[in-house]
Amino acid sequence: MRDLILYIARALVDLPEEVVVNEVEGEKTMVLELRVGKGDIGKVIGKEGKTARAMRVILNAAATKLRKRAVLEILE
């Protein structure tokens, strides 16, 4: 899960080396905290939040396979 978000986020931003993803795993849910470099937050959120939504949809599909819920939090 962490790898998935890390891969997508790194490919979208201008400063890939500053992308950090923390995974906090619970029994039924997992929380992924995505941190990006200065000025890159717009790149991972996108117009009207479209990019963020697409990442959440992909993440949830992957989590479904593990019978879990996943939450993506985007932090600067």
Added chain:
Amino acid sequence: MEWIIERGRTKEQALEKALKKLGARPEEVKVELLEKNKGFLSFLGDRSVKVKVSYINQENDIEETEEMSNELKEAKQVLLAIVEKMGIPCTVDGENGPEGLYLTIRSDKGGLIIGKRGETLDALQYIVTKIIQKRAKRKMTILVDTEDYRKRGEEKLTDLARTMAARVKQTGQSVTLRNLTTRERKLIHTLFKEEPEIETISQGDGITKTLVITLRGKSKNEWIN
């Protein structure tokens, strides 16, 4: 590729005529001699030469194809990486199509890749497009499909739009369709472009944009607001 066949008394004359018609310069074209009429009629002045003149874009063509196939390769790699990181083993096929790059995912987890009403497939397509556009530094269309989901979806949407149009014709009342993608709206617009009685209008902005199917020429004030 654009080309033209032209006749002339001599090869040069035929070429000149062809260049005029094409509006091309001599260095932009390739000339092929098709036939030389040297038969017994030649003494009657029917000596003609037929040439085929076509544009040469060969260098550009090759460059473009190379660029395209590089982008195709990258797009395939990116999509494969994402789906595999989702924990779904798969392969990705790709080809250059008239609209852009076409990528097809093959796996035994089709339902998971498609998602609810295709939302996962749309998300994958959106993300891959973003990534490749960023790398290529230009806009382009990338279509991601699996198990012919998009093809089947287009057929369903065409059916739906036709049914709605029939209802509009019958009742005179407009029908509004929500939650369509840009492509889906475009498909419906194209479908009714030539239709004399039906008009389709995109209304609103961004993610809340809707498509209205209405009688052509119906007062615009009726559907705005």
